Amino acid sequence: MFQPVIKWSGSKRSQANTILSYLPQEFNCYYEPFLGGGSMLYAINPSKAICGDVCESLIDLWNKIKAEPNELAQSYRTRWERLQEEGYLAYYSIRDDYNLSKKAEDLLFLSRTCVNGLIRFNADGEFNNSLHHTRSGIHPDKLEKIIKDWSTRIQNSTFISADYEYTTQTVKEGDLVYLDPPYFHTKGRYYGTIDYDRFLNYLDFLNKRGAKYILSFDGKRGDDDFTVAIPKDLYKRHEFIPSGKSSFKKVMDKEYLEVYESLYLNW
Numbered sequence: 001m002f003q004p005v006i007k008w009s010g011s012k013r014s015q016a017n018t019i020l021s022y023l024p025q026e027f028n029c030y031y032e033p034f035l036g037g038g039s040m041l042y043a044i045n046p047s048k049a050i051c052g053d054v055c056e057s058l059i060d061l062w063n064k065i066k067a068e069p070n071e072l073a074q075s076y077r078t079r080w081e082r083l084q085e086e087g088y089l090a091y092y093s094i095r096d097d098y099n100l101s102k103k104a105e106d107l108l109f110l111s112r113t114c115v116n117g118l119i120r121f122n123a124d125g126e127f128n129n130s131l132h133h134t135r136s137g138i139h140p141d142k143l144e145k146i147i148k149d150w151s152t153r154i155q156n157s158t159f160i161s162a163d164y165e166y167t168t169q170t171v172k173e174g175d176l177v178y179l180d181p182p183y184f185h186t187k188g189r190y191y192g193t194i195d196y197d198r199f200l201n202y203l204d205f206l207n208k209r210g211a212k213y214i215l216s217f218d219g220k221r222g223d224d225d226f227t228v229a230i231p232k233d234l235y236k237r238h239e240f241i242p243s244g245k246s247s248f249k250k251v252m253d254k255e256y257l258e259v260y261e262s263l264y265l266n267w
């Protein structure tokens with residue numbers, strides 16, 4: 001499995017190969033309007049892509065990975081060395097810096113040193129996860145290689161800090177859109193939320209444009225079915241795919257539950 005450059009909540013890295021198997025044979029422009037950590041962008045490796053996210057500092061980071069990989073790698077090295085020397089105070093000082101000025105370099109550092117690499121924001125958009133005390137964060141040499149690898153891979157991609165509707169406004173017949181919005185049942189876990197009715201109208205818009213879409217959405221965990229009743233005229237296929245995070249431990253009986261996510265396709 002490929003290495004992530006930034007760790008992001010809701011990453012599709014472990015499902016990327018399964019989702020790849022649903023891809024159409026051919027498509028023109030690839031759109032990914034809920035980009036996050038960009039797992040599908042990396043896995044698909046399209047010849048032309050337009051990607052977006054509402055998290056502005058995340059999009060700044062993508063633009064830096066693309067245009068200034070060496071400087072970005074160096075900025076991580078500086079912060080990482082400070083962490084090794086000064087300890088946890090360095091982490092919390094960089095976290096304060098991020099919450100004040102939302103610099104992409106700080107976000108990258110936090111994602112690589114916070115507890116379980118879980119990017120987590122409070123209601124005011126402030127990053128609030130703590131330092132992962134027992135780990136020292138990915139070594140700068142290793143991250144530098146990963147940044148350069150991703151940088152090469154995304155040279156034909158454009159990154160826009162915008163709402164999903166804006167990112168895909170130029171979509172046409174023959175294009176492919178991969179949608180990975182915040183889950184309906186886990187509002188608040190991710191950055192941003194989506195209005196469900198607006199999102200359904202948007203699926204209708206994609207259909208009318210003649211673009212293909214693949215949508216990842218709520219699925220099942222054990223006997224609990226979180227599937228959202230998306231109107232049937234908006235898609236052609238609905239599949240459940242193993243989510244990779246399947247070993248959810250029940251506290252009482254230590255049972256492992258299978259977790260599946262929904263995949264909707266409009267062709």
Ligand SMILES: C[S@@+](CC[C@H](N)C(=O)[O-])C[C@H]1O[C@@H](n2cnc3c(N)ncnc32)[C@H](O)[C@@H]1O
Nearest residue numbers: 010011012034036037039054163164180191192
């Ligand atoms: C589940 S995550 C995507 C994860 C991504 N597929 C990956 O592999 O890392 C959902 C993303 O949608 C973004 N988002 C939330 N509301 C949005 C909106 N209205 N328009 C565009 N992006 C939005 C969040 O910032 C978050 O990065």
